[in-house]
Amino acid sequence: MSPAELLETRITGAVRAVTGAGEPELVPQSKLSGPMPWVIAIMVAMTVIAMAAGLALRNTVLSAQAGLEGGLTVQIVEARASERKAQSAASMERLKALPGVAAVRLVPQEELDHLIEPWLGGDDGADGAMAVPIPSLIDVQLTDRADERQVAKVRAALAPVAPAARVDAQSGWLEPVYGAIASLQWLAIALVVLLAMALAAAVLMAARSALGTNRDTIEIVHLLGGTDAQIARVFQRSIGIDAAGGGVVGFALAMVVILLLGRRFAGLGAGLVQQGSLGLSDWVLLAMVPLAAAVLAMITARFTVMHALRKML
């Protein structure tokens, strides 16, 4: 046998071993299927939706963390407008000169007014500003992460020029939100694991049922010299076909749900929510779910059948 023929034989053998292609149809496909493709479709749809939710939450957290990691907020809490303005200007100068500061922005008064308008109402002051004194805000972006040490450093630098300054790390404000989102992420992961286990359990029960129904045929094949692996491959192939078909249907269903939900969330116009959109790698990962379901179903079927066959002579 030439090397090319040997290679072809080995490849064919490997394909047969995995897919069961070329094996006789020892057990009719119709006797194995039943509701299995629909069960797999539902499982895959739920898994894809849960995974998409988990990925969207992860993207939200990563995006928010990236934006806020080096962020500091300096508030000049001074009731007198002129003093507030002076300390703000001094702080800006001091911050611009401070090593480790990448960017500094004094939030314009109009923007502040707009932000608090829903709570305190519109402008009614003589100079167009609000009657209620609002602290000045300075948005600072550090080159490094805004940890406690950096915050203390900025605070110390501002103390001489702006005694009314309060310095806070922006990420600190969102810690509880991150915590809640992380919990939801773990929930999504737990759901995916549970759904995978439920899929394996459904396949296990279907394989056992099919084994019982086709026991006579299996015994005949055994007596004619059929191996456990040959019989297992028949079940593996059948359940693989079911899983592939169910997986495609389930994935399509999930896509419809995800796209509809995506449109609804996009309509909210909330920054944090919009940061959670799915990227290309996320879609690739989601597309792997039906494939993973088919592989999981085939492996489960193989182990179930091989285990059951070992009890037969």
Next chain:
Amino acid sequence: MNKFAGEEIVQFDNVGLRYGTDREVLRNLSFTLFPGNFYFLTGASGAGKTSLLRLLYLAQRPSRGAIRMFGSDAITLPRERLPMLRRRIGVVFQDFRLVSHLSAFDNVALPLRVAGASDRDLRKPVSDMLEWVGLADRMDARPATLSGGEQQRVAIARAVIARPQMLVADEPTGNVDPDMAVKLLRLFEALNGLGTTVVVATHDVHLLQKVPDSLIMRLNKGQLADPTGALRFPPRRSAGKARQDGPAA
């Protein structure tokens, strides 16, 4: 140690078989089958013929005793090696046991397929075999649409298609007309002539006379009688076959 050790195809040593906790259905069976002989297994209904055949075609392990087949210890042989041993045995089941969703062609092709033959390689031998048993025009028929006799012929074709070293048949002519019964016996004899050891269980005494060189194993209430002496003095094919009416020695 048997003086023919290494040549025997089957060797039973003090074999007993019981199902569950019932009494033994086979007791103290000790005999040897040699390659190329034609054996008839006879006995009344319930004598244990089918149980003995089940041991021979490795569908059952005995409750006690030792069995060697084709030089291997069939009792301690690992499960994964059983298929290779079974492929050397052709079986005609009393109830045919055809695979209901497969056509006559695919049923006959099954032993070749499990042995790894490709569709291209098995088409001609399977067609020839079905033609030989008179079912060339019924190749695509499912078992349910075949008569009892036709099913039996498919079962026989399936048993012999892979040219087994030993053919075990349980009442193989029970459902066919006399002409077909003779024809099937001739097939078994032809196979036997090619070196296949044939074991046919039957209660039809007329059948025994149709194969003059055959050896008789008679089961009575689970125990084996040896009317021809063939079990006590097992003939070897090279030394000439024993006649059924007298011991070989």
